[in-house]
Amino acid sequence: xxxxxxxxxxxxxxxxxxxxxxxxxxxxxxxxxxxxxxxxxxxxxxxxxxxxxxxxxxxxxxxxxxxxxxxxxxxxxxxxxxxxxxxxxxxxxxxxxxxxxxxxxxxxxxxxxxxxxxxxxxxxxxxxxxxxxxxxxxxxxxxxxxxxxxxxxxxxxxxxxxxxxxxxxxxxxxxxxxxxxxxxxxxxxxxxxxxxxxxxxxxxxxxxxxxxxxxxxxxxxxxxxxxxxxxxxxxxxxxxxxxxxxxxxxxxxxxxxxxxxxxxxxxxxxxxxxxxxxxxxxxxxxxxxxxxxxxxxxxxxxxxxxxxxxxxxxxxxxxxxxxxxxxxxxxxxxxxxxxxxxxxxxxxxxxxxxxxxxxxxxxxxxxxxxxxxxxxxxxxxxxxxxxxxxxxxxxxxxxxxxxxxxxxxxxxxxxxxxxxxxxxxxxxxxxxxxxxxxxxxxxxxxxxxxxxxxxxxxxxxxxxxxxxxxxxxxxxxxxxxxxxxxxxxxxxxxxxxxxxxxxxxxxxxxxxxx
Amino acid sequence: xxxxxxxxxxxxxxxxxxxxxxxxxxxxxxxxxxxxxxxxxxxxxxxxxxxxxxxxxxxxxxxxxxxxxxxxxxxxxxxxxxxxxxxxxxxxxxxxxxxxxxxxxxxxxxxxxxxxxxxxxxxxxxxxxxxxxxxxxxxxxxxxxxxxxxxxxxxxxxxxxxxxxxxxxxx
Numbered sequence: 001x002x003x004x005x006x007x008x009x010x011x012x013x014x015x016x017x018x019x020x021x022x023x024x025x026x027x028x029x030x031x032x033x034x035x036x037x038x039x040x041x042x043x044x045x046x047x048x049x050x051x052x053x054x055x056x057x058x059x060x061x062x063x064x065x066x067x068x069x070x071x072x073x074x075x076x077x078x079x080x081x082x083x084x085x086x087x088x089x090x091x092x093x094x095x096x097x098x099x100x101x102x103x104x105x106x107x108x109x110x111x112x113x114x115x116x117x118x119x120x121x122x123x124x125x126x127x128x129x130x131x132x133x134x135x136x137x138x139x140x141x142x143x144x145x146x147x148x149x150x151x152x153x154x155x156x157x158x159x160x161x162x163x164x165x166x167x168x169x170x171x172x173x174x175x176x177x178x179x180x181x182x183x184x185x186x187x188x189x190x191x192x193x194x195x196x197x198x199x200x201x202x203x204x205x206x207x208x209x210x211x212x213x214x215x216x217x218x219x220x221x222x223x224x225x226x227x228x229x230x231x232x233x234x235x236x237x238x239x240x241x242x243x244x245x246x247x248x249x250x251x252x253x254x255x256x257x258x259x260x261x262x263x264x265x266x267x268x269x270x271x272x273x274x275x276x277x278x279x280x281x282x283x284x285x286x287x288x289x290x291x292x293x294x295x296x297x298x299x300x301x302x303x304x305x306x307x308x309x310x311x312x313x314x315x316x317x318x319x320x321x322x323x324x325x326x327x328x329x330x331x332x333x334x335x336x337x338x339x340x341x342x343x344x345x346x347x348x349x350x351x352x353x354x355x356x357x358x359x360x361x362x363x364x365x366x367x368x369x370x371x372x373x374x375x376x377x378x379x380x381x382x383x384x385x386x387x388x389x390x391x392x393x394x395x396x397x398x399x400x401x402x403x404x405x406x407x408x409x410x411x412x413x414x415x416x417x418x419x420x421x422x423x424x425x426x427x428x429x430x431x432x433x434x435x436x437x438x439x440x441x442x443x444x445x446x447x448x449x450x451x452x453x454x455x456x457x458x459x460x461x462x463x464x465x466x467x468x469x470x471x472x473x474x475x476x477x478x479x480x481x482x483x484x485x486x487x488x489x490x491x492x493x494x495x496x497x498x499x500x501x502x503x504x505x506x507x508x509x510x511x512x513x514x
Numbered sequence: 515x516x517x518x519x520x521x522x523x524x525x526x527x528x529x530x531x532x533x534x535x536x537x538x539x540x541x542x543x544x545x546x547x548x549x550x551x552x553x554x555x556x557x558x559x560x561x562x563x564x565x566x567x568x569x570x571x572x573x574x575x576x577x578x579x580x581x582x583x584x585x586x587x588x589x590x591x592x593x594x595x596x597x598x599x600x601x602x603x604x605x606x607x608x609x610x611x612x613x614x615x616x617x618x619x620x621x622x623x624x625x626x627x628x629x630x631x632x633x634x635x636x637x638x639x640x641x642x643x644x645x646x647x648x649x650x651x652x653x654x655x656x657x658x659x660x661x662x663x664x665x666x667x668x669x670x671x672x673x674x675x676x677x678x679x680x681x682x683x684x685x
Binding site: 008011015022026029088089123126129130133134136137140146148149152153155156159160162163166167169178 | 656659670671675
């Protein structure tokens with residue numbers, strides 16, 4: 001099937017996964033308010049966990065089915081070709097790969113939040129509905145070839161995540177996180193929108209392909225374009241939480257409900273990075289000299305700053321927040337390299353990062369008794385010996401986040417490095433390796449507490465709950481991380497072919513270092 | 515003349531938005547917001563987008579702002595705005611004067627803020643052909659139908675988010 005966007009109906013086919021998610025979110029919302037809140041034994045109740053019962057589980061499964069249906073249509077889109085390749089919505093392998101990342105993130109986030117939503121008595125319909133809606137927003141961002149659509153996708157995603165950050169109304173920290181994220185996020189959105197306006201003023205179009213043509217022909221006004229590019233960078237850097245714009249991250253990640261933190265630390269970042277990549281590598285490729293130094297410095301100070309601050313964190317959620325900032329720094333190296341290897345490495349890394357970070361947060365939720373207590377690193381003392389399976393899983397996630405050989409995180413870092421070396425970014429490569437070595441300290445310190453310390457009380461970990469849905473999510477994540485770590489070539493070839501589509505369809509050549 | 519007016523409207527819009535942020539009382543903020551939106555409507559008129567200007571005044575400066583004012587009064591926050599307003603009117607006036615001077619200066623120096631580019635001719639042709647409403651409605655439901663629909667989703671998300679956070683039901 002080939003799509004010709006001069007007929008508006010064809011937008012429906014091109015946007016089927018997004019439309020499915022939006023409609024499904026409305027169904028979940030309606031089901032959430034209309035259902036009688038009867039206590040239903042979930043399939044996860046089998047292990048006797050006290051937090052595994054509740055009518056909210058039905059809505060979780062319903063939302064999960066929605067994600068699967070959207071995933072089916074996402075796969076179906078591989079058989080669809082678009083005519084022209086400069087329409088508002090891209091139908092290319094790059095978008096579809098990014099969609100897989102978002103859908104995996106949404107599915108895992110739903111799976112790990114079952115018992116949490118129930119235990120914290122959150123409104124399950126709205127919770128899962130907002131996850132689906134924000135996922136749809138992310139997919140709009142990844143699929144957009146127009147700055148207006150990117151902006152709207154960004155807002156759909158962000159507003160849903162703002163609301164989810166403040167979701168737990170009984171927790172003051174959650175409210176504080178939501179308000180902080182909302183105010184700073186609205187501010188950064190202003191920067192982004194002003195950047196869009198200035199780029200439009202400089203190039204006369206909001207279409208990324210048309211912007212690319214205008215910039216490459218030199219018709220664009222250089223001064224306006226430079227300011228616009230700088231403002232766009234600020235907008236994106238805020239969403240990926242790169243270092244000068246990271247101030248909100250630790251507080252919001254610490255205060256927001258843990259499943260929401262897990263979801264937004266991976267999915268929001270992935271969405272911002274995919275849109276970042278498309279706008280800068282397809283649209284502003286010819287202005288590489290303008291944005292290369294900005295991104296170079298952003299990447300460098302993000303890696304150094306985040307890893308240094310993470311070293312002294314004693315709260316695990318906060319430590320993971322700084323670690324997520326550090327990972328944004330590694331991914332910014334790929335943006336700075338701006339070649340095909342780096343772009344493929346970035347997609348691969350986003351895939352691995354989604355699973356390892358969500359997995360680590362799932363264990364945090366477990367240790368926190370499906371709540372927000374016991375987040376200090378001392379609370380993990382002896383955890384490994386009390387709960388061997390969860391302990392081994394957490395160790396694998398931590399090793400992967402640190403980048404140990406044999407895990408997906410290691411291969412991801414190798415590909416990022418390869419991309420950086422291809423563009424001859426020697427200094428950034430060295431910084432990446434050195435900060436990775438520094439990051440071993442705080443990841444391994446947690447593992448050390450888990451396996452080498454005695455628990456404060458002998459029964460400290462007896463009430464750790466990991467219901468069946470969460471176990472499914474953990475097992476899937478661990479399996480994928482090990483698979484990607486040992487046999488990475490299939491996934492990398494997949495990422496590589498996805499990025500080739502980006503160049504061919506976008507019309508812009510992926511840039512090379514000067 | 516148009517150039518000078520543009521500078522005055524632009525300066526008043528900026529002054530108004532500074533007033534929105536700087537006022538202590540919500541009522542004063544809101545009235546400055548009305549000033550900003552009205553000056554933007556003025557800029558639209560200068561761009562010969564009369565329909566947009568009218569919509570701006572009716573929908574934003576009219577309906578939405580009245581709704582805001584209603585909510586503020588309902589929450590009983592509408593006190594002590596006289597001081598903000600007195601201070602603000604003076605500064606708005608100074609912004610207008612600065613705009614006037616900038617406009618006079620720019621016309622004297624020969625620069626034009628509103629150069630009629632290729633875009634203006636396209637818009638003029640579209641308005642001649644379809645009328646002012648058609649020139650907006652036609653692209654909105656054809657070229658830009660996807661952003662238009664996503665805006666609907668965006669509003670839905672905002673409503674759901676606001677309801678989740680504002681619903682008084684914490685046991």
